[in-house]
Amino acid sequence: MAEFLQFLFSGVTSGSIYALAALGFAIIFNASGVINFAQGEFIMLGGMVSVFLAAAGLALPFAVLGAVLVAVVAGLVLEKAAIEPARSAETVTLIIITIGASILIQGVAQIVFGKGQHALRPFSGEAPIVIGGASLLPQSLWVLGVSALMVAGLWLFFNRTLPGKAMLAVSANRLGAELVGIDIRRTWLTAFGLSGALGAVAGALAAPITMTSYDAGLMLGLKGFVAATLGGLGSGLGAVAGGLILGLLEAMTAGYVSSAYKDAVPFVAILLVLFFLPRGLFGSRAAERV
Amino acid sequence: MARWPWLTGFALLLAALPWAVPNAYLLDVINRIGINAIAVIGLNLVMGYAGQVSLGHAGFFGIGAYASAVLTSRYGWPPLAALAGGMAGAGALAFAVARPILRLKGHYLAMATLGLGIILSIVITNEAGFTGGPDGMPVDALSVAGFSPSGERQWYFVIAVCLWCAAWLAGNLVDSPMGRALRALHGSEPAARSVGVDTARYKARVFVIAAVLASLSGSLFAHYVGFVTPQVASFMHSIELVTMAVVGGLASIGGSVAGAALLTVLPQALAEFEGWEMVAFGALLILVMVLMPRGLVPTLARRFGGARARA
Numbered sequence: 001m002a003e004f005l006q007f008l009f010s011g012v013t014s015g016s017i018y019a020l021a022a023l024g025f026a027i028i029f030n031a032s033g034v035i036n037f038a039q040g041e042f043i044m045l046g047g048m049v050s051v052f053l054a055a056a057g058l059a060l061p062f063a064v065l066g067a068v069l070v071a072v073v074a075g076l077v078l079e080k081a082a083i084e085p086a087r088s089a090e091t092v093t094l095i096i097i098t099i100g101a102s103i104l105i106q107g108v109a110q111i112v113f114g115k116g117q118h119a120l121r122p123f124s125g126e127a128p129i130v131i132g133g134a135s136l137l138p139q140s141l142w143v144l145g146v147s148a149l150m151v152a153g154l155w156l157f158f159n160r161t162l163p164g165k166a167m168l169a170v171s172a173n174r175l176g177a178e179l180v181g182i183d184i185r186r187t188w189l190t191a192f193g194l195s196g197a198l199g200a201v202a203g204a205l206a207a208p209i210t211m212t213s214y215d216a217g218l219m220l221g222l223k224g225f226v227a228a229t230l231g232g233l234g235s236g237l238g239a240v241a242g243g244l245i246l247g248l249l250e251a252m253t254a255g256y257v258s259s260a261y262k263d264a265v266p267f268v269a270i271l272l273v274l275f276f277l278p279r280g281l282f283g284s285r286a287a288e289r290v
Numbered sequence: 291m292a293r294w295p296w297l298t299g300f301a302l303l304l305a306a307l308p309w310a311v312p313n314a315y316l317l318d319v320i321n322r323i324g325i326n327a328i329a330v331i332g333l334n335l336v337m338g339y340a341g342q343v344s345l346g347h348a349g350f351f352g353i354g355a356y357a358s359a360v361l362t363s364r365y366g367w368p369p370l371a372a373l374a375g376g377m378a379g380a381g382a383l384a385f386a387v388a389r390p391i392l393r394l395k396g397h398y399l400a401m402a403t404l405g406l407g408i409i410l411s412i413v414i415t416n417e418a419g420f421t422g423g424p425d426g427m428p429v430d431a432l433s434v435a436g437f438s439p440s441g442e443r444q445w446y447f448v449i450a451v452c453l454w455c456a457a458w459l460a461g462n463l464v465d466s467p468m469g470r471a472l473r474a475l476h477g478s479e480p481a482a483r484s485v486g487v488d489t490a491r492y493k494a495r496v497f498v499i500a501a502v503l504a505s506l507s508g509s510l511f512a513h514y515v516g517f518v519t520p521q522v523a524s525f526m527h528s529i530e531l532v533t534m535a536v537v538g539g540l541a542s543i544g545g546s547v548a549g550a551a552l553l554t555v556l557p558q559a560l561a562e563f564e565g566w567e568m569v570a571f572g573a574l575l576i577l578v579m580v581l582m583p584r585g586l587v588p589t590l591a592r593r594f595g596g597a598r599a600r601a
Binding site: 096100104261268270 | 337343345390391393394395396397398400401402404405406408409412413416525526529532533536537540565566567568569570571572573574575576579580583
C-alpha cells in the first residue's frame with residue numbers, strides 16, 4: 001500500500017506538470033488552430049531563467065516572475081514574428097515554423113546558460129512529509145497547489161472576462177467572432193502570451209524536482225502534446241485529465257513494470273487511444289462536414 | 291507527362307558529378323546528401339502527394355540502419371540479405387499500422403506518427419543486448435557477391451544508383467493511376483472516395499513504399515558510416531527529414547533532393563559557430579517557411595520557369 005501511495009504521489013505530481021503543458025497546447029490550438037511545438041521551450045525557459053536569476057541573488061518569487069516574463073515575451077515574439085506572417089499556411093508549414101522556433105530558443109538557451117544540468121532550490125524545505133508510509137516532497141504540494149490555482153484562474157478567465165470569452169468565440173467560429181468585432185490578432189497574441197506564462201510556471205515548479213537543462217523542453221513538450229491529444233485537442237478539461245492520466249500511467253509503469261520504458265508509456269497510450277477513439281478521450285464526436 | 295528528359299538529365303548529372311568534385315570531403319558530403327535524399331523522396335510521396343503528415347519517419351530509417359547492423363554482426367546474415375530484411379520489416383510494420391494510423395487526420399495523424407517514431411527509438415535505445423544501447427554499435431562493411439565498396443568514390447556510385455532508382459520509382463508512381471488517386475485524396479478525401487478511389491488502400495500503399503525507402507536509406511547510412519547510434523531513429527531526425535521535404539518543396543522529387551542537399555550542407559557549414567548553429571538553423575527554417583511556404587524548388591520553378599513547376 002505504501003508503495004502504491006508513493007507511485008500515486010509521483011504520478012500526480014508529474015501529471016500536474018503535464019496538465020499545465022497540455023493546457024498551453026490547448027489554448028493556442030483553440031485560438032489559432034496551431035500546434036505549438038515550442039511549448040516545451042516555454043517550460044524550459046521557466047526552469048532555466050528561474051535558476052539563473054535565483055543564482056544571481058534574486059529572491060525566489062522574483063526569479064520565477066522574471067522567468068514568466070521572459071517566456072511571455074518569447075511567446076509574443078513567436079506569434080508576431082513567425083506565426084502571424086504565415087497565418088494562411090498549411091498545417092505542416094506551421095508545424096515546421098514552431099519547430100524552427102523551438103530549435104532557435106534551445107540554441108539561444110544553450111549559448112546563454114551553457115549545456116549543464118541545473119536544479120532550482122525547492123520553494124519551501126526539503127524534509128519529506130510521510131503519509132501512510134509514503135513520502136511526499138513539499139515541492140509536490142507546491143506543484144499541486146499552484147497547478148490547481150492556475151486551472152481555476154483559467155476557468156475564471158474563460159468564463160468571467162471579456163478577452164477570455166472572446167478567445168472562446170474565436171475558437172468556436174473565427175469568421176463569426178470577427179463579424180461581431182473581436183480583434184483576432186489580439187486574441188492570438190493573448191493566447192501565445194498566456195501559454196508562455198503557463199509553460200514557464202510549470203517549468204519553475206518542476207525544476208526543483210526534475211532538474212533542467214537547455215534541452216529539457218523537448219520531451220516535456222511532446223508529453224504535453226500527448227496529454228492534450230489524449231483528452232481531445234482543444235478541450236481544457238480534457239487537457240487536465242489527459243495530463244493527470246499520463247502522469248499516473250507513467251509512474252505506475254515505472255514502479256510496477258519497467259522504468260526503462262517509462263518514457264514510451266505516453267506514446268503507446270496515445271496510439272492505442274487514437275486507434276479506437278480517433279478524437280481523443282473527450283473530443284467531440286461530431287461528424288466531419290464536407 | 292514525359293519524365294525521361296528529367297531522369298536522363300539527372301543520370302548524366304549523377305555520372306558527371308564525381309569528376310567535378312575536387313576532394314574526398316566534398317564527396318563525403320554529397321554521399322550523405324544522396325542517402326538522405328532517398329528517404330526524403332519516399333517521405334515526400336506521403337506528405338507532398340498524398341498530403342499525410344508523418345513525424346516519425348526516422349523510425350523506419352532506424353529499422354533499416356539497425357537491421358543492417360544487428361543482423362550482419364550478431365546473426366551472420368550477408369549484408370544484402372540484412373538490407374532486404376530491414377526493408378521487409380519496415381514495410382511490414384508500416385503495413386500493419388497504416389490503416390489505423392492513416393485513418394486519422396491533421397494533428398491527430400501528426401501525433402500518432404510522432405508516437406510511433408518515438409516508440410521505435412526508445413526500443414532501440416533500451417534493447418542494449420541487441421543494439422548496443424545509447425552508445426550505438428559498429429556496422430560491418432557492405433559486400434555484395436565479393437564486391438565491397440570502399441572509399442568515398444566507390445560508395446558514391448552505389449548511392450547514386452540507389453538514388454536514381456528511387457527517383458525513377460517515385461516519378462513512375464506519381465504518373466501512374468495510383469499517383470492520380472493520391473493527388474485526388476490529397477485534394478479532398480470524401481470527393482476521392484465518392485468517385486470510387488479506395489483511399490485507405492492507396493494511403494497504406496504509399497506509406498509502405500515510403501517506409502521501405504527510408505529503411506533502404508538507413509541501411510546504406512549504417513554501412514557507409516560504419517557505426518549507428520539511436521540518434522538515427524530519434525524525433526529530431528524525423529524532423530530533419532520532414533524539414534528537408536518541406537523546405538525543398540512538397541510534391542516535388544527535385545525538391546526532395548534539393549532539400550536534402552541544403553539541410554545536409556547547412557549544419558556542416560554552421561558547425562564552426564559553436565552554439566550559434568542551432569540559432570541560425572532555427573531562424574532559417576522559420577524564414578524559408580514564412581517567405582516560401584511552398585518550398586524552394588516549386589517557388590523558384592514558378593518564378594523562372596513560368597507555370598511549368600515540374601521537377
